[in-house]
Amino acid sequence: MKKQHKITLSLLAAAAALAGCVAAPSSVDLDRLTADIVKKSFRDQGIVKVSVLDTDETNRVCSAADVAGKPLEADIAKKIEEANLKAVKWPSDGKFLGDWKEGEKLAQSGRGLTWTDEATTPNGGNCYNCHQITKAEISFGTIGPSLYNYGKLRGVTDPNAPAAKAIVEYTWGKLWNTRAYNACSNMPRFGHAGLLDEQQLKDLMALLLDPKSPVNQ
Amino acid sequence: MRMTKALALMALATLAGTPAWAQKSAAVQSIEEYRAMLQDGNPSELFEAKGEALWKQKRGPKNASLEQCDLGKGPGVFKGVFVELPRYFADTGRVQDMESRLLTCMETLQGFKAAEIAATPFGKGEQNNVTALATWLAAESRDMKLKLPQSHPQEKVFYEVGKRLFFQRGGPHDFSCASCHGQDNTRIRLQDLPNLTKNSGDGVGFAAWPAYRVSNGQMWGMQQRLNDCYRQQRFPYPGFGSDATIALATYLGVNSQGSASVAPAIKR
Numbered sequence: 001m002k003k004q005h006k007i008t009l010s011l012l013a014a015a016a017a018l019a020g021c022v023a024a025p026s027s028v029d030l031d032r033l034t035a036d037i038v039k040k041s042f043r044d045q046g047i048v049k050v051s052v053l054d055t056d057e058t059n060r061v062c063s064a065a066d067v068a069g070k071p072l073e074a075d076i077a078k079k080i081e082e083a084n085l086k087a088v089k090w091p092s093d094g095k096f097l098g099d100w101k102e103g104e105k106l107a108q109s110g111r112g113l114t115w116t117d118e119a120t121t122p123n124g125g126n127c128y129n130c131h132q133i134t135k136a137e138i139s140f141g142t143i144g145p146s147l148y149n150y151g152k153l154r155g156v157t158d159p160n161a162p163a164a165k166a167i168v169e170y171t172w173g174k175l176w177n178t179r180a181y182n183a184c185s186n187m188p189r190f191g192h193a194g195l196l197d198e199q200q201l202k203d204l205m206a207l208l209l210d211p212k213s214p215v216n217q
Numbered sequence: 218m219r220m221t222k223a224l225a226l227m228a229l230a231t232l233a234g235t236p237a238w239a240q241k242s243a244a245v246q247s248i249e250e251y252r253a254m255l256q257d258g259n260p261s262e263l264f265e266a267k268g269e270a271l272w273k274q275k276r277g278p279k280n281a282s283l284e285q286c287d288l289g290k291g292p293g294v295f296k297g298v299f300v301e302l303p304r305y306f307a308d309t310g311r312v313q314d315m316e317s318r319l320l321t322c323m324e325t326l327q328g329f330k331a332a333e334i335a336a337t338p339f340g341k342g343e344q345n346n347v348t349a350l351a352t353w354l355a356a357e358s359r360d361m362k363l364k365l366p367q368s369h370p371q372e373k374v375f376y377e378v379g380k381r382l383f384f385q386r387g388g389p390h391d392f393s394c395a396s397c398h399g400q401d402n403t404r405i406r407l408q409d410l411p412n413l414t415k416n417s418g419d420g421v422g423f424a425a426w427p428a429y430r431v432s433n434g435q436m437w438g439m440q441q442r443l444n445d446c447y448r449q450q451r452f453p454y455p456g457f458g459s460d461a462t463i464a465l466a467t468y469l470g471v472n473s474q475g476s477a478s479v480a481p482a483i484k485r
Contacts, residue, residue, distance in 0.1 A: 025374060033374065034381040034464075041461030045454035052388045052453060059386040066384035066395055113389050113451045126390075129405045141405045143397065188390040195389060 046115035058084060062184035077183040085180035087192055088173045096168050096205050097159050103207030104214070106200055107133055113195075123195050125204060126188070133207065134214040143186060151209040152216040159209045171208060175201050248407055252485065261352055261429040261481035264436045268353025271346050277327030286322035288315070288354070299358035300478050303467045305369040312375045314466050315351045316440045317458030323347075335457040339441045344457075351438045352427045355480035362477055363424060365470045372467065375460075379468025382461055383413070388451040394465070396450075398422075408485075413469055420479030423469040428482040436481070439466055 025033070042050050058080050065072050072080070109124025111117060127133055132146035150171075156164045173180050176191030190196045196204070207213050272283045272295070288298035289306070303314040309321055320331040323343070334343045367373055386393040397405060398413040411417040417424075426439045437445075443462050447455050455462050 024370070025377075030374070030377045030381065034378045034385075037378055037460045037464060038382070038385070041455050041459035042453040043456060048388075048451065048453045050453045052451065053385075055387040055391075059391055063381075063384045063386050063393065066393070066399075067381055114448050115454055116448065139406045141403070143400070143403045143405070143410075186396045188392070193389050193391070 047113070047117060047119045048115040058179050058183070065184065072183055080183040081180055084177045084183075084189075084192070085173065088176045088180055089191060089198075090169075090172065091198060091202065096172055096202065097210060098199060098202030098206050100203070100206035100210045100213035100215075102200075103203035103205070104134065106196070106204055107207060108137075125190065125196060125200070127204070130187075135217070136214060147208060148215060150215055151211065151213070156209050156216075157211060159211075164209075168205070168209060171205060172201070175204055245407070248485075255431060255483050255485070259429055259481065259483040260434075261356075261427070261436060261483065264349045264352040264427075264429070265356045265481065266353075267346075268349035268351070268356075271350055272353065277323065277329045279326065279328035281326050281328075283319075283322050283326060283350070285326060286319070288318055288322075295354055295357050297358050297361055299355045299480070300361045300363045301365060303372075303375065303463050303470065304366045305371045312371050312460075312463055312467060314439065314458070314463050315354060316347055316438050317463060319347050319350050320458060337457075339437075339444070340435065348427065348436050348438050348441075352436055352481045355427050355478065358478055358480075360477050360479070362475050363470055363473050365467065365474060367471060375464045375467040376471050378460075379464035379466070382465050383468055390451050392450040392452075394446065394450070413472060416473050416476055418473075419477040420482065421473075421476070423466070423473045424476045424478045425480055425482040425484075427480050428484045430484045432485055 038053060042053065044050055061072065061076065061080060071077075103125075106125040107127035109122070110126045110129055112121050112123030127147075128137060128140045130141040130143040132140040132142075132148050135148060151159070151167075154167045156167060158164060159168055170181070174187075175196075177189045178185040178187040179189060179192075188195055190204075191198075191201055207215055210216070272286075275282050285292045287293075287306075287308075288295065289301055289304050290298050299315060302318065303312050305312050306318065306321075311317075313321065317335075320329075320334055323329040323334065324331040329343065334347065337344045339348075365372070367376065383394045383398075386396075393399075395414065397403075397410050400410075401412045403410050411422040413422050423439075426442050427437060428442075429436050440457055440462060443465060444455055444457075447453075
């Protein structure tokens with residue numbers, strides 16, 4: 001550990017010497033050093049492997065923008081959104097809505113994929129952690145917008161009617177891969193990342209869009 | 218989590234018959250009252266007493282105390298060191314936080330094996346002693362303002378690396394530290410979240426750990442706090458005292474520079 005550290009230090013010193021003075025390391029040096037430190041600091045534990053940190057271009061670009069403290073350039077954001085939209089898989093049977101009661105259970109659960117979970121622990125949707133959803137559940141987070149009356153506010157009286165098609169498809173796409181509509185959204189990509197399956201997404205769709213769901217009362 | 222649920226139910230019971238618009242503020246208010254109640258008698262005092270005794274006690278293969286430990290202000294100085302960590306130490310050539318520095322002293326002065334203690338799970342064996350020591354040392358800097366040194370190049374590098382770690386999106390959920398701690402006035406369920414990208418004020422965020430957690434009856438140091446954040450983020454396991462945890466702590470501490478440390482604090 002100590003030895004590796006000294007190597008890192010001497011590399012930095014060498015970089016500084018090359019720069020001709022005691023100049024601070026460049027942003028590229030710091031990115032490289034961070035990657036090096038991540039590699040040495042994290043280990044597998046339980047069901048979580050270090051490989052989950054090998055992330056994609058979408059995340060890399062957004063993290064870099066966050067570090068720089070600047071929003072993405074519009075054209076780069078558009079490219080990311082287009083690539084993610086292309087990756088959305090639509091329901092295999094063309095049906096978008098399942099059972100809102102099952103959706104509510106998923107929305108309540110924040111379980112799954114931590115190193116204290118088992119491989120058999122079903123993944124929850126984590127929805128209430130960040131969103132208000134039904135009026136009955138007052139323990140809700142505020143990182144995301146309120147989804148109370150989601151369908152009603154958007155004029156969805158019959159999710160199967162042609163008039164509702166656009167909002168139904170958008171909602172599916174948003175749940176499957178939120179980055180298709182907002183390049184650096186904080187929301188997980190539930191379908192894209194395989195966190196929830198098609199039936200579970202349909203159940204969440206029903207929670208949001210079924211006129212009988214408590215969300216739309 | 219169970220506690221959150223119970224609180225929510227309590228709040229719900231109190232709220233029966235109140236108008237919808239009043240729910241949020243009343244729920245938050247009852248949580249705040251509960252937190253205020255917790256302030257009477259913080260069990261962290263027991264850990265402080267244990268930590269102070271451990272500092273003076275001759276222990277380990279070398280049967281020595283920690284009284285000559287250099288935590289940044291010279292051997293044996295324990296007042297005010299907590300609010301100046303993490304910092305660079307010339308003898309190890311590393312930036313170290315309180316807990317990793319305690320391991321260094323336990324190895325050099327007392328003859329314990331630092332790597333062995335680092336590999337011990339939280340809440341077991343010598344890890345409990347490290348937590349107690351950190352708790353006492355935090356108390357010896359209570360109400361002092363954070364002033365982490367940033368003059369050594371490695372301290373600046375660690376701040377910059379910590380910032381990159383803070384914004385690192387990854388894992389199956391694409392979470393970063395910033396997913397929860399990058400905005401003002403947000404919460405997870407009913408739990409308020411400090412914005413850690415800037416100074417979050419006296420006794421908030423970095424300035425509140427170590428802390429006693431009522432929900433599980435455990436005393437947690439900053440290392441365990443960061444470890445559990447990473448767990449919930451669905452990241453892999455950060456080694457105890459690893460450079461990633463120390464760089465992250467440096468970023469958080471420097472962002473809170475000037476705020477008063479209330480550690481050891483008490484949490485829900």
